[in-house]
Amino acid sequence: MITSHNGPQPADFTDVRATNLAVVLRFVRENAPCSRADIAASTGLNKATVSSLVADLIDRRLLRETGLTEHRVGRPATMLVLDGSPYAAIGIEVNVDYITAVAVDLKGEELLNWRRSFPGGTSSAGQAVVAMAALARRVVSRMTKEARQVLGLTVAVPGLVDVNGIVRVAPNLGWRDADLAGDLTKALRDPGFPVLVDNDANLAALAEHRFGPHRNAANLVYVTGEVGVGAGIVMDGRLRRGGQGYSGEIGHIELDPAGPTCRCGRRGCLEAVAGIGAILAHTAPDASPSELELEIDEVVRRARNGEQDILALLEDVGRHLGRGMAAVANMLNPEVVILGGYYVPLAPWLVACAEEELYGRVLAPGGGGCRLEVSTLGYGAAALGAAARVLDSVDSGRLPAQR
Amino acid sequence: MITSHNGPQPADFTDVRATNLAVVLRFVRENAPCSRADIAASTGLNKATVSSLVADLIDRRLLRETGLTEHRVGRPATMLVLDGSPYAAIGIEVNVDYITAVAVDLKGEELLNWRRSFPGGTSSAGQAVVAMAALARRVVSRMTKEARQVLGLTVAVPGLVDVNGIVRVAPNLGWRDADLAGDLTKALRDPGFPVLVDNDANLAALAEHRFGPHRNAANLVYVTGEVGVGAGIVMDGRLRRGGQGYSGEIGHIELDPAGPTCRCGRRGCLEAVAGIGAILAHTAPDASPSELELEIDEVVRRARNGEQDILALLEDVGRHLGRGMAAVANMLNPEVVILGGYYVPLAPWLVACAEEELYGRVLAPGGGGCRLEVSTLGYGAAALGAAARVLDSVDSGRLPAQR
DNA sequence: GACATTTGTTTGGCTACAGAACTAACTAAA
DNA sequence: TTTAGTTAGTTCTGTAGCCAAACAAATGTC
Missing domain, CATH: 1.10.10.10 (Winged helix-like DNA-binding domain superfamily/Winged helix DNA-binding domain)
Structure with a gap:
């Protein structure tokens, strides 16, 4: 194109x-x-x-x-x-305690969705490449068995990935300056399809842009609700990655100089006051990464039970989240901001307060038409977006060769 | 194109x-x-x-x-x-106390630069249209006398302008929902060239992108330093205006819930702690809009004299500005953030502190390659950018008809 | 069964690109 | 002065791929 x-x-x-x-x-x-x-x-x-x-x-x-x-x-x-049958796009997501692989056909229909536990928090990038390559090979061989040609593979990494696909920093994984794309290509030995790497929030935004209920929105922001808070930015119909690929790092917007200390060393960052860590610091301060999901379930249970301290906590987090989203909406004027990750199960107690803060702070008339929505794609949004990244390059004209 | x-x-x-x-x-x-x-x-x-x-x-x-x-x-x-001679692009900037018109040729060489005082703060949008039309007619007739064909006219307005060119809110001018483009076209009676309207920060960003020393940067942000603080965002080589055209409203990012009250009613907005108003509140609280330039000159004089209270004030403003720019840089990862407006004369006392805060807060390695620079285009950046907007549409393939 | 209607193909014409051959205009060396 | 070498720009030819219009095919309607 x-x-x-x-x-x-x-x-x-x-x-x-x-x-x-x-x-x-x-x-x-x-x-x-x-x-x-x-x-x-x-x-x-x-x-x-x-x-x-x-x-x-x-x-x-x-x-x-x-x-x-x-x-x-x-x-x-x-x-x-x-024609769904002859092709497949593969997306892989690395995380603190698991690796997910999905494959989709041209229509975006999920062909497989495999999750494999993996000690990401304590493994080197090299070990991760080995694990990913093993998983990728299995997915590729399954696709080949189904007589599908693999169009490409994209890896979603929670961290700073530059425009060349080098993982600069992945704090939760402990990686630095890892050429994941290059190493994985090498490990797959001339795979015959392109291997790309991008930030998980960016790819989740892409998934929402292609498959989500707001797929018509040319301007949208996806916000990850994990230990870290990051965003993927779609403007004018395309992912916008900034000069070096580091756009969307909203987790350390400083909302309150008098706020709690953030793991970055500063005070009152969005992540510190509205990240998942801000909730668990009150309910389960010693939870390990692999227990996050369980702990959040527990928070949901207690909120459902109407426990006042939890409700107050969530309201507080929602308000801070709304203030952060107001900064996003004022700066980018997206049609929709989509909350993902652990914000999804917590949404019933977050969104109303967040919206109130958001609309109160957005300068543009009618809030600039910006809605705050909750992701419907689930935890696999980044992996799905990684596969969508492959389909996107087909859409932009890089069609597979003629028979 | x-x-x-x-x-x-x-x-x-x-x-x-x-x-x-x-x-x-x-x-x-x-x-x-x-x-x-x-x-x-x-x-x-x-x-x-x-x-x-x-x-x-x-x-x-x-x-x-x-x-x-x-x-x-x-x-x-x-x-x-x-060939500079046969064409002209016209840019007009409306402001609180004056209207500026510039005309440039294809090369961007300034053909004329007229400033006309105008009580923008107390005039209706209708009166402004009359004044602008009169000025535009004189510019057009001068261009015609020079045997130049006018390719287009763009108006820069300090306020929220939607994607259709409707001025939704211009707080300093007191306008609301004014169809400036339509009314001006009517007032010029079939001018034979397109008339567009856009936000002043957007257009100043365009001027920097086309004429500034950082014209190679595909990702840049221009920040206006006026009573209001706004930004124009260029990403991947084009102005990004968001869903409805309201992107870049960074003035009301809330930096400190305990900070001074902003004119928007909230506390600690970027504008309230790092806007020009934050400086003048200490030095000349009752200055009228037309006296701003003089008052800033006075601040510069006192800073040059080494007056401690002024230096401390400017350092404080610089730090807050740096914090705001850190939010911008983290979210957008531009190659350069360019400070304009009244930040330019004050830059010697602002930039060092601002940079310190900025680089301390940007998460990406090496600050994401983001530099903080001072505009060299002067106060006319928005008007120049308005003209650049016309040249841009020529560049994107809308060439004037063959002879 | 003739006719209307819609789909998709075939044919011809046109635009505008690329590559190769060619002409033009100069310098440098014999 | 001639000749070779070099670079600039044009002309010619071939081709890709668009559009418009005519045409063939397949169906419903009267």
């Missing part, structure tokens, strides 16, 4: 073709099943051009004709759908 | 041509004088194609051949430059 940003790049016919192939592919994905005539009418492309593009996409096994339908006057249309 | 965002749009040959014309135009702007051969070598376009594109651009009087130069072996090259 021809892009205008990052410097002027000349265009030629292959760019036109790639752009239009991607246009048709995206249209079918969003409007399947549909006919060639539908595509031509909606996109403005000529019928003949659409036929040629569709033939090309069928050749590449990205589209498939279904049986005719639509009993109206005139010749019945041959309906087209995405 | 073919863009991939906001929905898939099909491409055809005219898009290829427009893209390549824009590529050549941009190349010549950035590398003038240069030959056709240079263009071909650097852009990757074929020599023949470049010749055809250049001929087209010369026809449209966007480029011009100069006398030959370059005494090297081989046939001497005919050097090309932007």
Whole structure:
């Protein structure tokens, strides 16, 4: 697809073709099943051009004709759908105590979702590469067995990942300057598909942008609710990673110089007053990373029971969260801010207070049209987004070669 | 130019041509004088194609051949430059006590710069339209006298401007929901060029992005230092305005819940602790908007004199500013944050403390490569950016018609 | 069964790119 | 002065891929 940003790049016919192939592919994905005539009418492309593009996409096994339908006057249309069967995109998420791998087809249908426990908190990046490679090989072999071609693999890492895919710092994993993409490619020995690495919040934002209920929003922010608080930023329809890839580090926005000490050493950071740690510091100060989920379940149980101290705690966290989101909304004016991670189970007690603070602080009329929503994609959002990252590159014109 | 965002749009040959014309135009702007051969070598376009594109651009009087130069072996090259003479882009800035109009040619050379006093603080949007139309007509007639075609006019407004160019709120001007673009177009009676309206910080960011010393940065943030503090955000080479156009409202990021009351009613907003008002509250609490410049001069004089209370005040403001910029840098990871407006004369006493806070708080290694710089474009940055907005649309392929 | 309607293909024309051959204009060396 | 070498820019030819219009195919309606 021809892009205008990052410097002027000349265009030629292959760019036109790639752009239009991607246009048709995206249209079918969003409007399947549909006919060639539908595509031509909606996109403005000529019928003949659409036929040629569709033939090309069928050749590449990205589209498939279904049986005719639509009993109206005139010749019945041959309906087209995405061909789910011949391809797969793989997403892997590394975390403190597990590695998740998902594979999806072109439609985004989940083909498999494997979780494997892994002592991320005490393993080196090298050990992680070995574990990921082993898992990836199993996924690839399963996909091959299903006669699927793997289009790519993306790894989601909770940490600072630069634009080249180098993991600069992953505090919870204890990694520094790890070339995960390079090492994993090497470990997979010429895998025949691209291997990418990105930040987990960025990829979760991508998952929301492609699969979430707000997929129409060209401007959205996804906020992770883990021990760390990070954000993935989609503006004007694309992930915006900043100059070096470190955008979205909202966890250490200082909300209160008199607030509690944060693990970064400063006081009153968003993470310290509204992160999951701020809740568990009161309920389970010595919880290990692997116990987080259980502890949060316990908090939910106590909130359901109406325990006053827990409700007050959650209200406080919600207010601070709202203040942080107000900063985000004022700066970026997204259509929607999506709360993910452990914020999801806690949402019933957080969102109302957060919204109140948010709308009270956003300067733009009507809150700038910004809504605060809760992720519906669950804990696997980052892994799903990693797979979505692969599909995105298909959408932007990097189609698999013709048969 | 073919863009991939906001929905898939099909491409055809005219898009290829427009893209390549824009590529050549941009190349010549950035590398003038240069030959056709240079263009071909650097852009990757074929020599023949470049010749055809250049001929087209010369026809449209966007480029011009100069006398030959370059005494090297081989046939001497005919050097090309932007043709400054036949076009003009107009930028207008409305402010509390004046209206500024600038006109620039294609190269960005300033053709005129008129300032006209205007009681913006006490005038309605309607009265402003009348005044702007009168000024614009004079500028247009001057340009016509110079045989220049006006390519467009953009108005910079200090306030919230939505994506359609409606001024939603301009607190210092007292305006609400004013369709400035529509009314000005009407007042100019079929001007034959597009009239746009945007936020002043956005346009100043555009000016920095096109003309400033950091014009190579694809990710930059411009911060206005006026009574209000606002930001213009350029990411991945383009202005990012958010869902409704209200991005960059950083003035009311709450830095300290125990801080001084802000005019928005909350406490400790960036604007309240690091805005120009925070300085003048101590030195000239009753200054009217038109006296701001004088009062700031007075502050500069006293700082130069080494008056301790002023130095301490400025250091305090610098620290708060740095904290605010840390939030910006953490969220957006720009290559550079540029301080504008009244921060410019005060920079010698602000920047060091601000940088210290900034680098101490940015999570990314090496501060994410983010530098804090001072604008060199002066108070006219917004008006210049308004003109740049017009040139931008030429660059993106909307070329004036052939002769 | 003729006709209307809609779908999708075929044909022809056009635009604008790339590559190669060519012409032009100069320097440098014989 | 001639000749070779070098670089600039144009012309010619081929091709990709778009659009428009005509056409073929498949169905419903009268």
